[in-house]
Amino acid sequence: MTYVIVEPCIKVKDTGCIDVCPMDCIHGSVSDQMFYIDPEECIDCGGCVPACPAEAIFPEAEVPEKWKHFTKVNADNFKDKRN
Numbered sequence: 001m002t003y004v005i006v007e008p009c010i011k012v013k014d015t016g017c018i019d020v021c022p023m024d025c026i027h028g029s030v031s032d033q034m035f036y037i038d039p040e041e042c043i044d045c046g047g048c049v050p051a052c053p054a055e056a057i058f059p060e061a062e063v064p065e066k067w068k069h070f071t072k073v074n075a076d077n078f079k080d081k082r083n
């Protein structure tokens with residue numbers, strides 16, 4: 001499983017999650033609208049959830065229905081960079 005960052009992160013990009021992630025697997029460039037979690041690196045520790053003031057991070061299985069597509073959005077961000 002992985003954790004997923006969803007819509008409330010957009011234009012907020014609080015870096016609290018990045019500061020606490022033990023895997024350094026949360027990324028986003030200056031030009032990105034939000035941050036993304038690398039699903040192949042995330043170890044499901046959950047540490048980033050309370051660090052997010054926007055409540056934008058969920059375990060993959062608990063992502064609210066309206067934001068389900070963000071699971072792919074997060075993963076695709078890294079697929080493009082790995083290819």
Ligand code: SF4
Pocket residue numbers: 003020021022023024025026037041042043044045046047048049
């Ligand atoms: Fe990083 Fe843990 Fe959050 Fe995964 S669940 S992104 S490893 S802090």
